[in-house]
Amino acid sequence: MSAHPPLLSPGYKSTILRAPSEAPLLLAQSMTELTGPVLGEGPVAAADADLTLGQGGEAQGQRIVVHGQVRDADGRPVRNTLLEVWQANAAGRYLHKWDRHDAPLDPHFTGLGRTLTDADGHYRFVTVKPGAYPWGNHPNAWRPAHIHFSVFGQAFTQRLVTQMYFPDDPLFRYDPIYHSVPEFARDRLVAAFDLTATVELWALGFRFDIVLSGASATPMETR
C-alpha cells in the first residue's frame, strides 16, 4: 500500500484542476529511471546548511537543529545526495513576492538551505522554527509549521519532495495537505524532538529521517 497521497485530494483545492484524470501507465524501468543525477559538491557550500545568518545578522525566532538520515527502502544509507530545504520564517512569512501574509520579513533569515548527506546518509542543518501561516484553502485555514524538503536519491525514481512537521501541532487535524497522506503513514512526516541534538543554551534539536523508495527494479536494457 502506497504511503504517498492520492493526487486528487479535493480537500486541498489546488489538486482539483491539477491532478491528472488518467491513471499513470506502467513503465518497465530502464537506465533512465534507475540512474539519477550526481550533483556533488558543486552547488553546495558549508554555510548553506545554516539558514539563520543572512546579511550579517542573526535570524529571529526559536533556533533549532534539524538532522536525520536518508535511507532507501532496503535500509541502506543514501550518501552524498543533495538535500534542499525551504521554509517560512519564525513569523510565518516566506521571502517570496507572492506571499502577502501580514507578518514581518526577517532580513537575517535566508529561508533556504542546501547540504549533502555524508557517507552514512546523515544530514544536519540549523534554522529557526517556522511559524504557522494562513492560506486561502478554506475558512480559518492555517498551515501547520513545516519545512519543505527535496531529496534526489540515487535513481530518478527515488526523487522526493516532502514536508517535515513538528510534534503535537494543534493544526494537524485541520490541514488537508497533511491529511492527504494515508493515515498509517502520516507520522512519518513528523520530526521527533531529539534532546541529544539540542545544543546547550543555543538550540532545540529535532530528528527527521527520510526513507526513499527502492531502486532495485530490473533494468529493461541489457547493460
Add this chain to the structure above:
Amino acid sequence: MSTPSQTVGPYLSIGLTWDSGPYVVSPDAPGAVWLRGEIRDGAGEVVQDALVETWQAGPSGEFHTAGFRGFGRCPTDDDGRWAIRTLKPGALSGQAPHIAVTVFARGLLHRVYTRLYFADEPANESDPVLATVPATRRPTLIAARTGDGYRFDITLQGPDETVFFAV
C-alpha cells in the same frame, strides 16, 4: 516505510531555483538545443508555480558521461513557460532517444513523471515504451521540432492530458 510525498507549495522557487538550473550544457555548446514548453491545468490555465526537471543520457547514449550533467531544472514563469538548454541524447539500447521529465507544482501532492521523445526520430516507431501508449495519446510524448530546438507542452489534466507513467 517510504516517506510520503507532499506538494512543493507555491513558493518552491525559494529553495529549488538555481541560476544554472536550466543549463544542462552551456548556451554555446556545439549542438545544443532548447527544450521549451508550457504547462496547463484542467481548465486550460497556465501553471505559474511549477518546476520541470529533466534527466537524460548524453549524445553517446550513456548516463553519467564525464562533463555532461544530464540534469536540468527550470521553474515556470508568469506565462507558465519553461526552457532547458541541453544536448539531444543518443539512442539507448533498444529505445529511441528520450528524456525523463518530471513536474512538481502547487497542487501536485506527488511529482508526475513523463518522457519526452523527439518528432524527428524514426526509432520512435519501435520504441518499447511508446508501444505501450494508446496511439491517440502518443502525440503527448513527442516534442515538435522548432527553430532552436523542440517544443514539449505538458497538460496536467483534461482532453489533451499528457501521458504520465508510474515509476
